[in-house]
Amino acid sequence: MVTVNLRSFRQQVRHNKKRVRNFLSRLAKKPPRDLVAITLEADKAAWKQTDCLDCANCCKTMSPTYTGKDIRRISSHLGMTQRAFREKWLYKDKTGDWMNVKQPCQFLDLETNKCNIYSVRPRDCAGFPHHTKKKMVDYMHMYKQNIEYCPATYRMVERIREVLGR
Numbered sequence: 083m084v085t086v087n088l089r090s091f092r093q094q095v096r097h098n099k100k101r102v103r104n105f106l107s108r109l110a111k112k113p114p115r116d117l118v119a120i121t122l123e124a125d126k127a128a129w130k131q132t133d134c135l136d137c138a139n140c141c142k143t144m145s146p147t148y149t150g151k152d153i154r155r156i157s158s159h160l161g162m163t164q165r166a167f168r169e170k171w172l173y174k175d176k177t178g179d180w181m182n183v184k185q186p187c188q189f190l191d192l193e194t195n196k197c198n199i200y201s202v203r204p205r206d207c208a209g210f211p212h213h214t215k216k217k218m219v220d221y222m223h224m225y226k227q228n229i230e231y232c233p234a235t236y237r238m239v240e241r242i243r244e245v246l247g248r
Contacts, residue, residue, distance in 0.1 A: 086137040086233050095230050102236070103226050105243050110222040114246065117218055124241035125213045132234040138186075138195035140231050145182035146206035148172060153180065159202040211235045 095102075114120070148156075157167035171188055172180045182188060189198045197203055209215055211232040212224050228235040 084131045086132065086139070088137065088139055088142075091139070091233050091236070095236060099230065102229055102239055102243075105248060106222055106226050106239065108248075109242075109246075110219055113219045117242075120242055120245050121218045121238070122214070124238045124245065127241050128213075128234045128238035131237055134234075135195045137233055138190060139233070140210055141190040141195075141197065141207075142186040144231055145185065145187070146204040146210070148180040148204050148206075152204040152206075155202050156199055156204070159199060213238060 109117070146152075153164050153167060153172075157164045160167065162170070168180065171183060173183050175181050186192065187197075189203070190196075191198055197207070211228045211234060212221065213235065215221060215224075218225065225235060225239060229239055
């Protein structure tokens with residue numbers, strides 16, 4: 083397992099973001115027939131090098147989208163009404179999605195990088211970084227976004243690029 087140095091990671095992404103995004107755009111336009119298999123292999127390799135508890139960059143820099151079910155589940159877990167939970171912790175963005183009012187996430191323990199509501203965390207958090215949620219070609223926009231926030235996503239995309247020799 084490789085320790086994540088977030089400062090170094092951010093510099094690496096800043097230096098390579100345009101190249102990686104261009105690669106993903108080209109891949110979306112002309113995906114190889116075996117892209118699903120390559121993606122699954124690259125995903126496994128990325129997770130062998132990445133420990134979320136070593137990083138937690140997603141929780142430090144992004145907000146999940148809270149569904150109605152998430153709000154019901156989490157507020158119940160915290161012994162709050164849904165309204166009180168929303169008023170204390172969330173805001174509605176311009177698209178109508180419920181988001182965290184602050185960053186890093188209010189439920190992240192910054193000393194341990196552990197989630198204080200892990201067992202009832204939002205569905206968006208549970209699925210992040212969504213590597214195998216859909217076929218890569220159907221979710222390319224998410225990869226383009228997540229390379230900036232998730233070292234596992236960045237490593238996965240770089241591994242795909244290596245395998246394809248691009």
